[in-house]
Amino acid sequence: MRTSGSVYVSVVVALLVAYFSYQWWYNPRRAIKRQLGELAATLSVPPDSRDGLDRLARAARLRAYFAPDVRISLGPSRPGLTSRDVLVGAVAAWNPPAGGWNVSFVDVQISLDSDATARAYMTVEINSSDPRTGQPAYDAREVRVGMAEQEGAWVITTAEPVETLQRP
Amino acid sequence: MRRLLLGSNPRHTAIRVAVLVSAAVVVFGAILLPVRLSGISMEPTYTDGALNFANRLAFAWRQPARGDVVAIRMAGPSVVYVKRIVGLPGERVEITMGTVVIDGVPLAEPTVVHKAPWNVPPLTLGGDEYFLIGDNRAMTAENHDFGRAARERIVGKLLF
Secondary structure, three states, X not given: OHHHHHHHHHHHHHHHHHHHHHHHHHOHHHHHHHHHHHHHHHHOEOOOOOOHHHHHHHHHHHHHHEEEEEEEOOOOOOOOEOOXXXXXXXXXXXXXXXXXXXXXXXXXXXXXXXOOEEEEEEEXXXXXXXXXXXXXXXXXXXXXXXXXXXXXXXXXXXXXXXOOOEOO | OHXXXXXXXXXXXXXXXXXXXXXXXXXXXXXXEEEEOOOOOOOOXXXXXXXXXXXOOOOOXXXXXXXXXXXXXXXXXXXXXXXXXXXXXXXXXXXXXXXXXXXXXXXXXXXXXOEOOOOEEEEEOOOOEEEEEOOOEXXXXXXXXXXXXXXXXXXXXXXX
């Protein structure tokens, strides 16, 4: 009896391990959330990280999160970015604030269109500090992104801001 | 020490703790949304860093009204705007030299202290749209997030 009980327990544990492994590694929603979390970490800039090499390395790491033909809208009044190379170039040229900033994606909602395409809708939070006063500064924007699985990784194919409060 | 932690009747203490935790989960999970204000757009009514709660049940039995200070969700309720309702569904809203005008009538706003000369062209709100704006009109319009939002974005009314 003890032996068969141990077998049952082992089977249940194995099933649980398989379930959570699937959820963590293979469930597309989890994979997309994990990828977006890593992107947020890459976009975050630690305080006093204004070294040019850091900036170039960060920009290079971004390539893993965007499709080569990514299209990024910056709103109706500004021209968008039309490729990954343009995006990486823009990030490499951008000088981060002295106090750094922390980017996080919250309220991430993912809908799968197919096995290889998905959409994500989320709020992008940016926490930073004013370089002159040291006071904390905060901004948040809604963003809608399109994603596709390319070569085993989920990458962003489109990104556009969503206006929470629409001006006339 | 054990008596201090568990009381004279540990079973009753456990029930009290369970009831308290359940009540907190229900109240703060489903009814009151904790809100910490960030920014100066609602000054002088609310200052940067102020703590408050959005009552999710405030509009369960009535529709949002002009003058209500409400929380407006972004992608979800984790991040919300806090603004005052000045325009109601179907109304024509414009801002002329800092004064909000509703259907051609200037709106009296006792909570607004200084008015910068903002100008916003007229627009007619949709059937489920509200016009929301902060109380701090001394700042520039470019730095102040305001505009119309659908009813479904309004999470609740600020408690105090």
